[in-house]
Amino acid sequence: MVNRPGPMATGPLVRTRRRVPAPGPGELLIRVDVCGVCRTDLHLAEGDLPPRRPQTTPGHEAVGRVLALGPEARTAGFAEGDRVGVAWLAGTCGRCAYCTAGRENLCPASTYTGWDRDGGFARHLVADARYVYALPEGRLSDAELAPLLCAGIIGYRALERAELPPGGRLGIYGFGASGHLTAQLALARGATVHVLTRSEQARRLALDLGATSARDAYAAPPEPLDAALLFAPVGDLVPVALAALDRGGTLAVAGIHLTDIPVLNYERHLFQERTLRSVTANTRADGRAFLAEVADLPSPLRVQVVRYPFEAADRALADVAADRVTGVAVLDIGGA
Numbered sequence: 001m002v003n004r005p006g007p008m009a010t011g012p013l014v015r016t017r018r019r020v021p022a023p024g025p026g027e028l029l030i031r032v033d034v035c036g037v038c039r040t041d042l043h044l045a046e047g048d049l050p051p052r053r054p055q056t057t058p059g060h061e062a063v064g065r066v067l068a069l070g071p072e073a074r075t076a077g078f079a080e081g082d083r084v085g086v087a088w089l090a091g092t093c094g095r096c097a098y099c100t101a102g103r104e105n106l107c108p109a110s111t112y113t114g115w116d117r118d119g120g121f122a123r124h125l126v127a128d129a130r131y132v133y134a135l136p137e138g139r140l141s142d143a144e145l146a147p148l149l150c151a152g153i154i155g156y157r158a159l160e161r162a163e164l165p166p167g168g169r170l171g172i173y174g175f176g177a178s179g180h181l182t183a184q185l186a187l188a189r190g191a192t193v194h195v196l197t198r199s200e201q202a203r204r205l206a207l208d209l210g211a212t213s214a215r216d217a218y219a220a221p222p223e224p225l226d227a228a229l230l231f232a233p234v235g236d237l238v239p240v241a242l243a244a245l246d247r248g249g250t251l252a253v254a255g256i257h258l259t260d261i262p263v264l265n266y267e268r269h270l271f272q273e274r275t276l277r278s279v280t281a282n283t284r285a286d287g288r289a290f291l292a293e294v295a296d297l298p299s300p301l302r303v304q305v306v307r308y309p310f311e312a313a314d315r316a317l318a319d320v321a322a323d324r325v326t327g328v329a330v331l332d333i334g335g336a
Helices: 039-046 142-149 151-162 177-188 200-209 237-244 266-270 284-296 310-321
Strands: 027-037 062-069 083-086 089-091 124-128 132-134 169-173 192-196 213-215 225-230 245-253 275-278 305-309 328-332
Touching: 027 083, 027 142, 027 310, 039 310, 062 124, 062 142, 083 142, 089 124, 132 284, 142 151, 142 177, 142 284, 142 305, 142 328, 151 177, 151 225, 151 245, 151 284, 169 177, 169 237, 177 192, 177 200, 192 200, 200 213, 225 237, 237 245, 237 266, 305 310, 310 328
Parallel strands: 169 192, 169 225, 192 213, 225 245, 245 275, 305 328
Antiparallel strands: 027 062, 027 124, 027 328, 062 083, 083 132
């Protein structure tokens, strides 16, 4: 759990024992086998995102098995033993103008796994069955599936928000968990992908996955971009990415936290109908559409996983903070 938010050097994560929770009406009790480590978990641990409740267990890329169903949970179509995933979006009101318009990610009453309710850095968790994803057996391992539940889904939504035309030129700024998954999705759709990131190791991975070019984060791509995605939480890169867009291009900023954006020059960064968009969480429809598209790909996604034992959760977050993880950090919860 997060005891006192602060820099990773201060030890904000504390391992503790709690009773196995009981599922309430419409809820599932899930045995967690693995959980991805997201940069949002880091923001919560370090206090960039203020805690919404004390001593919350982080983690919102949890893969495991259904152990028990609360009353009325069977109506969601799950049974004991099912392989399932628990993601960031944990609940919405279902009644507001955003929910009824298919934009539940903007619901003012939305709640989140690992922020409003305990998440997957634990052996067991309870989740609302309506917000749990059924995961198919085979093709991808638990560890490979876990990052899809946030890094993959948010990358999918960012790609949709960027409105990349068929066969278009896409720039990806930051090439961690979301970046390396979204690049493969865009390539499968026929895009030309240019990666801009400060990590030399990540640039090598980008080229290995099929990117046309891989350069430093502040370098210019070799050609104008039809769309760009910003995954790095660095506001300084916003004008850099906007300047790299062709006329009519769109930049989608995919992070939940971003450092301050410098002053923009209208003519250089926004004129000629360049568009700047944010990405806020995702809808369940996004998640289902993304997982279905992944399942239909001719070849499985190559998910670059760096595994950590459960007791090394603080080290995993520290490595994410220091950009020492190429791909995705994943905790092995099963042996805990």
